Amino acid sequence: QAQPVSKGARDVHENPKVPDFRVPTGAVDAHCHVFGPSDVFPYSPIRKYTPYDAPAEKLFALRDHLGFEKNVLVQASCHGKNNDAMVDCLNKAGENARGVAIVDPSITDEELRALDAAGVRGVRFNFLKRLVDPTPKSEYLGIAKRVAKMGWHVVVYFEAEELEEIAPFLESIPTIVVIDHMGRPDVSLGADDPQFERFIRLMDENSNFWVKVSCPERLSISGPPYEDVVPFARTLVERFPDRVLWGTDWPHPNMKTHTPDDGQLVDRIPHIARTKALQHSLLVGNPMHLYWPGHAIPKSDT
Ligand SMILES: O=C(O)/C=C(\C=C(/O)C(=O)O)C(=O)O
Numbered sequence: 408q409a410q411p412v413s414k415g416a417r418d419v420h421e422n423p424k425v426p427d428f429r430v431p432t433g434a435v436d437a438h439c440h441v442f443g444p445s446d447v448f449p450y451s452p453i454r455k456y457t458p459y460d461a462p463a464e465k466l467f468a469l470r471d472h473l474g475f476e477k478n479v480l481v482q483a484s485c486h487g488k489n490n491d492a493m494v495d496c497l498n499k500a501g502e503n504a505r506g507v508a509i510v511d512p513s514i515t516d517e518e519l520r521a522l523d524a525a526g527v528r529g530v531r532f533n534f535l536k537r538l539v540d541p542t543p544k545s546e547y548l549g550i551a552k553r554v555a556k557m558g559w560h561v562v563v564y565f566e567a568e569e570l571e572e573i574a575p576f577l578e579s580i581p582t583i584v585v586i587d588h589m590g591r592p593d594v595s596l597g598a599d600d601p602q603f604e605r606f607i608r609l610m611d612e613n614s615n616f617w618v619k620v621s622c623p624e625r626l627s628i629s630g631p632p633y634e635d636v637v638p639f640a641r642t643l644v645e646r647f648p649d650r651v652l653w654g655t656d657w658p659h660p661n662m663k664t665h666t667p668d669d670g671q672l673v674d675r676i677p678h679i680a681r682t683k684a685l686q687h688s689l690l691v692g693n694p695m696h697l698y699w700p701g702h703a704i705p706k707s708d709t
Contacts, residue, residue, distance in 0.1 A: 419658045424670030428677050431687050433705030435477040435694035438621050438654025441466055441496045451487030455538055458485055461658035463496040469657055473673050479698055482509040482531055484538040497526040505698040507531050507562050512549055528698050530554050534565040544576045555582035567592050567602055583615050588622035589639055595628050598638035610647055617650040618643055624667040640679035648688050683707055
């Protein structure tokens, strides 16, 4: 079994600050994971990294510590297409969690329905070469067409330099497409660089595309408090206020430079969403629309 790439202490901040920023009532952490425990939920035999265990109970404690109400559990590559740990977390969280699964074409309609009943509302296509071996886009498109009929969406994770090559595939997906971590822009180029302008154009030209303004800790050159990433996230929030999501990305797998303080990540929110209305859309209205459609949306705090 691949050795853990980093100690639990490296992945997870043991004592995150209580955020100064009070998130609105009903706030949703729309990108997080649970890992293991590996003796109950073994990691994928074809994984490219081995995290330390990060169980549901710790995620729920963080949720409460940060003032959030709900979580969206995103299946990570280290568990591959075995979604059991994520589904176990959904079962424990009840109505306070939804999920995004990794599946392959062999999944049956009955298995998809069981995932839906557990709270899964999307599938994830990962293109990062350091995380997964390539999957034919035709295979992904077949899955997308099947899950679109269930009302699910597709979450995609790719590097900015792949955008040109991957854009036609993304535009062929017949449902909402949610792009992880702002499409991983090269922050050193600046937010007015053609690379990020191309991403903005992709969002402009595809009204079914959403984006997570998450993971400044992964993208920043300057490091905490990630000032250099603010222009990217702020631009997306202000240009596409109804199509943005935010998440902690707890437990922060594969972080090499530092262990993010989740409370500090929350304190960046008012810097990228500068009004209460934008904060409410980012943290409550948009994730509720996507993951809890038809459910009452808590009103913006005055
Ligand atoms: O957790 C994240 O969203 C980011 C990473 C890992 C994964 O998404 C994954 O393993 O599926 C990463 O950048 O290493």
